[in-house]
Amino acid sequence: MKILKWLDKYFEEYILVFLSAFTVFIIFLQVVMRYVFGSSLTWSEEIARYAFIWMIYIGVSYGVKKKKHLGVDALSMLFKDKGKIIISMIANISFLIFAVVMTYYGIDIVLRVTRESAALQIPLTWVYAAPVVGMALAAIRLIQSLVVEVAELKALNKGAAEKKDHSFGKGREDVI
Numbered sequence: 001m002k003i004l005k006w007l008d009k010y011f012e013e014y015i016l017v018f019l020s021a022f023t024v025f026i027i028f029l030q031v032v033m034r035y036v037f038g039s040s041l042t043w044s045e046e047i048a049r050y051a052f053i054w055m056i057y058i059g060v061s062y063g064v065k066k067k068k069h070l071g072v073d074a075l076s077m078l079f080k081d082k083g084k085i086i087i088s089m090i091a092n093i094s095f096l097i098f099a100v101v102m103t104y105y106g107i108d109i110v111l112r113v114t115r116e117s118a119a120l121q122i123p124l125t126w127v128y129a130a131p132v133v134g135m136a137l138a139a140i141r142l143i144q145s146l147v148v149e150v151a152e153l154k155a156l157n158k159g160a161a162e163k164k165d166h167s168f169g170k171g172r173e174d175v176i
Contacts, residue, residue: 012062012137019055023048043119050117050127057134064095064141082156089149092142099139106132 030044063069076087110128
C-alpha cells in the first residue's frame with residue numbers, strides 16, 4: 001500500500017526528471033563530441049528525440065495530476081462553487097473520453113508497427129507506445145480528479161441541505 005501511495009505521488013515526477021536529465025546529457029555529449037573531438041554520434045539526436053516524445057506524453061499526465069493544463073475559465077467565472085465544479089467535471093469527462101479513445105486506437109497502432117529506428121535499430125513500438133502510456137496515465141489521473149470533484153459536489157450539496165434545514169428549524173422556533 002505504501003508503494004502505491006508513493007507511485008501515486010511521485011511516479012510522473014521521477015520519470016520526467018530522469019528523461020530531462022538524460023536528454024540534456026545526450027545532447028551535451030553530442031556537442032562535446034562534435035566541437036571538441038570533431039566527430040559526432042550517429043544515434044544521439046534520435047534517442048534525445050524519443051526521450052523528448054516520452055517526456056511530452058508523461059507530462060500530459062503530470063499536468064492533469066497537478067491541474068496545470070491551460071484552460072478557458074471565462075465560463076466558470078460566471079458561476080459560484082457548485083457551478084465551477086460541474087464545469088470542471090464536464091471538462092474532465094470530455095478529456096477522459098479523448099484519453100480513452102487515444103489509448104484504445106494507440107494500442108492498435110502500436111501492435112501494427114513493425115519498423116525499427118534508423119540509428120539505434122530499436123523497435124519503433126517503444127516510440128509509438130509513448131502516447132498510449134501517457135494517455136492511459138492521464139485517464140487514471142482524470143478519474144482520480146473526478147472522484148475528488150464528486151466528493152466536493154456532494155459536500156456542497158450536503159452543506160446546502162444542512163444550511164436549509166438549519167434555517168428552517170430556526171424559523172419554526174421563532175414562531176413557537
